[in-house]
Amino acid sequence: MKIGIIAYQGSFEEHYLQLKRAFDKLSINGEITPVKIPKDLKDIDGVIIPGGESTTIGLVAKRLGILDELKEKITSGLPVMGTCAGAIMLAKEVSDAKVGKTSQPLIGAMNISIIRNYYGRQRESFEAIIDLSKIGKGKANVVFIRAPAITKVWGKAQSLAELNGVTVLAEENNILATTFHPELSDTTSIHEYFLHLVKG
Ligand code: GLN
Structure with missing residues (x-):
């Protein structure tokens, strides 16, 4: 199994380490490869879009000509996990809590509506315990x-976990989106779940 991680900016190194832990836990002899340009998408079985700054990730992806190809591959079934900025990249509808409409480059493959910076600025960042029972896992601090x-969420997309009534984890067929950072958690639950999606 070969998993690609979009590696321009943001927490791609942390995803690499967490994915390795999940491989070990599931005894998968997996390979991880950084994805930057279209040819890096060749032969991968799944892809992770990390957190960071979605405007930057989108602009770089567009400039390097990978955005349309990513969308095409995801729409035709390539398993993908987008976390935080990565979830923003995947959403069909995106707005910003402060400025409203945004016109940033997106993949736009998932039937979810996302509001960027919903909880406020950097200093309003926080940890919380969420219930992962809908994906067969326990509670996790994220x-x-x-x-x-x-x-x-609409169409085939469904909410898999909420915090105070707001969706923090959603899935639509081969697409998984989290608004939190599973790569910074003590638990590898989310990465393990993603690997189950990849295995099919
Ligand atoms: N606020 C960032 C954005 O809108 C996302 C933050 C993150 O990925 N941690 O792109």
């Missing part, structure tokens, strides 16, 4: 950093 909120 980190929200200038996090967005998933405010609407």
